[in-house]
Amino acid sequence: MRIICYLLALLLLVCPVKLAAQETIIASVSPEFPNGLHAKYLRFLAKELNVALKIKPIPLARRIKELEKGDIDIIVLAKRDNPELIALMPSYSQIDENLFVRASEKHRISNQEQLRSALIGVSHGSHLPQFVGNRELANTVEVNSLEQKVLMLKRKRIDGFFHTFSSANLVINEMGASDAIVSSVWQPGRKKRLSHFVISKKSRLFKYKAQLEQIIQQAKNEGKFIQIRQQHYQSKN
Incomplete structure (x- = not known):
């Protein structure tokens, strides 16, 4: 028992x-x-x-x-x-968001005014980084994937895109695009x-x-x- x-x-x-x-x-x-x-x-x-x-x-x-x-x-x-x-x-x-551009145009965007006039790729459903401000400040194209951002930038369908630095570099390297796509020399602030x-x-x-x-x-x-x-x-x- x-x-x-x-x-x-x-x-x-x-x-x-x-x-x-x-x-x-x-x-x-x-x-x-x-x-x-x-x-x-x-x-x-x-x-x-x-x-x-x-x-x-x-x-x-x-x-x-x-x-x-x-x-x-x-x-x-x-x-x-x-x-x-x-x-x-x-x-x-903290998320370190960077602006990526074509290597041949890494100096093209050098201030907020030029950013506002550029066509920028952002992730579908995401918010633009805080240092950019409201969506109205930039012409944006929503895309579904990071790979799509890279391809659109290479094909000159957009002028740049925002993405986290480490993840973007990883995919850019995997796609063999490290010579074509780089982080812009100018970045719109470094707020994270x-x-x-x-x-x-x-x-x-x-x-x-x-x-x-x-x-x-x-x-x-x-x-x-x-x-x-x-x-x-x-x-x-």
């Missing part, structure tokens, strides 16, 4: 842990980088929270819509004014955007908000996100 009681008590202790470990959350990243840096950040977060993770590669605009509806649970995004989204605090990193893990009230992670923010704060204090980033780009060299 004692053995049966002991086994029942042990079962009650073990079951909740197993159930929590079996819970699966859905994250989403860019289809261009299904196993990229954002995916590694999200896997780290899921491991720390002790939940299973499924990653769906989806374009940015659709990513945001599905997060709003609760069809996915978490994404990585620069903080923006959207009452449906919740940016987990603190931010885990804060990047957050973002959920919504309909996300299955909403109930873990406080715990998630504690994990993010501790990981940031310990330099875990910097380590993940360094390891990621070292593996690409």
